[in-house]
Every structure is written in structure tokens, then in C-alpha cells.
Amino acid sequence: MNIKEIFKSLQKVNHPESKSDIVTLGMVQEIKIEGNKVSFTLIFKTNSDPSINQIRQACVQQLETDFEDIAIRGNIKVRALQKDPQLSGLDKVKNIVAVVSGKGGVGKSTVAVNLAVALSQKGYKVGLLDADVYGPSLPKMFDLESAHPEVNSSDGRTEITPLEKYGVKVMSMGFFVDPDQPLVWRGPMATNALKQLLLEPNWGELDYLILDMPPGTGDIHLTAVQTVALTGIVVVSTPQKVAIADVIKGINMFRSNSISVPVLGLVENMAWFTPDELPDNRYYIFGKGELAKVAKQFDTPILGQIPIVESIAHDSDIGEPPALKNNLIGKSFMQLAENVVKAVERRNEEFAPTTIVDVK
Numbered sequence: 001m002n003i004k005e006i007f008k009s010l011q012k013v014n015h016p017e018s019k020s021d022i023v024t025l026g027m028v029q030e031i032k033i034e035g036n037k038v039s040f041t042l043i044f045k046t047n048s049d050p051s052i053n054q055i056r057q058a059c060v061q062q063l064e065t066d067f068e069d070i071a072i073r074g075n076i077k078v079r080a081l082q083k084d085p086q087l088s089g090l091d092k093v094k095n096i097v098a099v100v101s102g103k104g105g106v107g108k109s110t111v112a113v114n115l116a117v118a119l120s121q122k123g124y125k126v127g128l129l130d131a132d133v134y135g136p137s138l139p140k141m142f143d144l145e146s147a148h149p150e151v152n153s154s155d156g157r158t159e160i161t162p163l164e165k166y167g168v169k170v171m172s173m174g175f176f177v178d179p180d181q182p183l184v185w186r187g188p189m190a191t192n193a194l195k196q197l198l199l200e201p202n203w204g205e206l207d208y209l210i211l212d213m214p215p216g217t218g219d220i221h222l223t224a225v226q227t228v229a230l231t232g233i234v235v236v237s238t239p240q241k242v243a244i245a246d247v248i249k250g251i252n253m254f255r256s257n258s259i260s261v262p263v264l265g266l267v268e269n270m271a272w273f274t275p276d277e278l279p280d281n282r283y284y285i286f287g288k289g290e291l292a293k294v295a296k297q298f299d300t301p302i303l304g305q306i307p308i309v310e311s312i313a314h315d316s317d318i319g320e321p322p323a324l325k326n327n328l329i330g331k332s333f334m335q336l337a338e339n340v341v342k343a344v345e346r347r348n349e350e351f352a353p354t355t356i357v358d359v360k
Helices: 003-010 052-066 084-092 108-121 187-199 219-227 242-256 288-298 308-317 328-351
Strands: 028-036 039-048 076-082 095-101 125-128 148-152 157-161 163-165 168-172 208-212 233-235 263-271 302-308
Touching: 003 028, 003 052, 039 052, 052 076, 052 095, 052 157, 084 168, 084 187, 095 108, 095 242, 108 168, 108 208, 108 263, 108 328, 125 187, 187 219, 187 242, 208 308, 233 242, 233 328, 242 263, 242 288, 242 328, 263 288, 263 328
Parallel strands: 039 076, 095 208, 095 233, 125 168, 125 208, 233 263, 263 302
Antiparallel strands: 028 039, 148 157, 163 168
16 A cells, blocks of 8 residues: 555545546645555645535545555545635634533533533633524523624624623624514524624634534534534433433434534433532432433443532522532533543544535
8 A cells, every 4th residue: 555556546536516536636635654544635725615524534435445454534634725704703713512402401501601611710712602593591691681792894794792701702692682572583594693693703712612502403503514613512411211312313413424523422411409408419300320321322421410409590590600619510510621621632633623514
């Protein structure tokens, strides 16, 4: 196996739009061979080329067909000759992590908000986007219900300055609409709103941008993976079997071949009830051990277990995230943040960078 043979194999992979092979197009560069490990870089015109993921997968399949013992998975880098101007607000964002849930009512937004605050408390530069355009909860949980971001237009592009609190840059549809009025929107209007909330803010330099996604597996989720390259997802569930059934659907959606976004791990919210006055007591009112079975089934870790404590609801309602406090709940969210950081670092070491998904 030598460089010439690698080029010959990759000539069988065509760019779906130009119909020419990727070698002739000059897209294959920097081939390196170390034993059975092969690595190279794919060059695209822009970082928003919808064929990036498809071509990278085709390269893996072709090389594994032509060479039996080749180690190629995770060794294909992607580089763009120019960046899509639409993504300029996200240029300096290192990791985009979506917090998702299969069903509503499991405390996903509480986990997303406190994960963002805990990461900020640990010294990371953090942004938080409330991607639930129909039911935004971030303004209340940050006590920013009367606040409005600054919006400017220049060179034909709208730029929004995110609000900032507790060291977290925050953005939500709730900042732009009457909190007492429902958004009676069809799907295309909601997805266009999400694109604006993602692309128009000047997020600046961030280590983590956390997306608080709506429950389920619908338009908003597909729009997110088609608009930005997600580093991975964190799935939130309660221990109840009815909630866990939807967790499995969510994992299967993001792990499907057409989307292929890594699952960083699971969070068990409302894992047990602990009275404030008896912090060592645990009452498993929603069951015990079911989420651990799912984690084992999908070979993914449980990143955190968050108990039910009365103060969580109170602190969230007055806009003081529990992650700010040095108590049982605060420590639980700080541990979750530490585990998410480790999971992201492990994902970035073991897998190639995520790309924008071309969902057919």
C-alpha cells in the first residue's frame, strides 16, 4: 500500500455535483501512511458544502473495499478554501453541543441552562441558544424577561449581540416576542427563525455553544444539523420507562447514517428525590436502573445524575441557576460539566470533525 495506490482507489469516488472524481478535482491532499494507518485531507470550496459528510463516508468505504487491513476511520480531515459568510458569527466557536430529549417534561432546559452556567464557572467561554422557538424558557431562567438584544445591520447582514449573564452569552426567541402570546407558526417559519438565532448573533470566541433543543425529533432538529456542524448531543431523560422509550428513538435518529452526529452521553434527571433537610436520603420515585440499561445497550456513558430537590424549581423560577451554588445540586451540575468536557475531548480525539449534514 503506497500513496499512488491510495490515489488510484480514491479516483473511484466522485463529487456528486461535478460528477468528476475527487482526485482529478484536486480535493485529496496531504496523504500520509504509517503502517496500516492512512490519513489525508479533503479540500472543499466552502465549509458549508452539503456533500462533505457523503464524500468522506464514500472515501472510507472505497478504501476499506480496496485494502483489507487499512485504518482510515477518523483519519480524514476536512479543510475549506473559504468560509461560508453565513457562518461568520460561528467562526470562533470550538464545540457545539445540543441538549436533547425524546419527550417534554424531563427537565431538559434546566439541564441545558445549568450545564452552560457550570461550564462558565469552570472558566470556559460559553454560549447558550434556546432553540425551542415555540416554548422558550431561557429568559425566565436567567431573569432576563424584559431584556432585548441589540440588533444592527451592515453590508446587508444582520448582526445580533447576545445578552450575557453569569458569564454565559444567551440568545432566545423569547427576547423578541410577547411572553404571553403564542407563536402560531408553521414549520418553515420556525426553522427560519432557528437559523437566524444560530447564524446572526456575533457569538465571538466560545469553547462551547450549548443548544437547548425542543423535545422530540422534528423540523427543528433537522434544521440544526443542516445549519451547523454539531460536535455531539447530550440526551436528557427521567428514569421512567415511558421517557426512556423516547430516548432510544432520539439516539437512533442522531446515530442514523443520514445524520451521524455523535452521542456524547446521557443525563438522568430526577434520578431520585432528596429532601433538603435529609441530603443523604434517596427515594427513587420514578424507578431505578432503567437508563443504565440504555447506556449499556448503546455503549454510551451516563454523564450525570441530577436528583429532585425543592430548591431547583425555586431557583430556576427566580432566575438563579442552581449550578451557581455550592450545595448538593450545584455540585451535581459541576460534575456533569466536568464529564461533558471529558466526553467532548474524547470525541474530538477519536472521531473526525463533524460536518453539516445533507439530509435528503
